[in-house]
Amino acid sequence: MRRHKLRRTRGSTLVTTLIMGGLATITGVAYLDIATQDMRTAAARMDEVTAQNLADGGLQAITQDLWRQFKIAQRFDAIHSALNGASPTSPRWIRNGTFAGIGNYTASVIGYEQPDSYTRRITVRSVGWIDRNENGQLDANEPRQVIDQTFNLQLTRSSVFDYAYFVNNHGWLDGFGASDLVVNGDMRANADFSILNGSPTI
Numbered sequence: 001m002r003r004h005k006l007r008r009t010r011g012s013t014l015v016t017t018l019i020m021g022g023l024a025t026i027t028g029v030a031y032l033d034i035a036t037q038d039m040r041t042a043a044a045r046m047d048e049v050t051a052q053n054l055a056d057g058g059l060q061a062i063t064q065d066l067w068r069q070f071k072i073a074q075r076f077d078a079i080h081s082a083l084n085g086a087s088p089t090s091p092r093w094i095r096n097g098t099f100a101g102i103g104n105y106t107a108s109v110i111g112y113e114q115p116d117s118y119t120r121r122i123t124v125r126s127v128g129w130i131d132r133n134e135n136g137q138l139d140a141n142e143p144r145q146v147i148d149q150t151f152n153l154q155l156t157r158s159s160v161f162d163y164a165y166f167v168n169n170h171g172w173l174d175g176f177g178a179s180d181l182v183v184n185g186d187m188r189a190n191a192d193f194s195i196l197n198g199s200p201t202i
Helices: 002-073 077-083
Strands: 092-099 103-116 119-129 144-154 165-167 171-174 187-189 193-196
Touching (some): 002 077, 002 119, 002 144, 077 103, 077 119, 187 193
Parallel strands (some): 165 187
Antiparallel strands (some): 119 144
16 A cells, blocks of 8 residues: 555656646746747847938938038029939939948939929938848848938028128138138128138138
8 A cells, every 4th residue: 555655646746747847848938939039129120220320321411412512502503403303213313321330321312393493392212221241232131211301492582781791892811721710601792702822711
């Protein structure tokens, strides 16, 4: 009787151990699966944020480039010639860039309108992507983000005498260095305005 009872006790202990071991294994596998999924989600989110920043970098680059050209010329002629007819299928003013070790962007003008003679409405699109195979091209399996933005370039009449420096006739600056003369505002002259032998900060 004692031997039979001892064997029964040992058998029950073995079954309990196997059940507990199985539960521990299932719990461990489930935990690893959850942890792996969390890591994948975090990695995907990181790729999304990185691509978004790349696209934003391209957007800033192209808008600043367009603004700089317009600010220098103070006319629409060159911009009109370059952007007229822009569309998503026929982009204009294409700019490409790379952030070393991070990714690439491609930005372009996909829309150009002339609401009136003083305004040009420009739509730009920037695509940022993580160039995993470093081939300089956007491939189907590479994370990417797209940003579209529309803004206006507009000419407005200057207010009379609203200048930091105004010359009633011909004006010139001669021999000033970058730190010798600093003009914080617009400069105008009724005739030609020349900067000679120097590079003042204006």
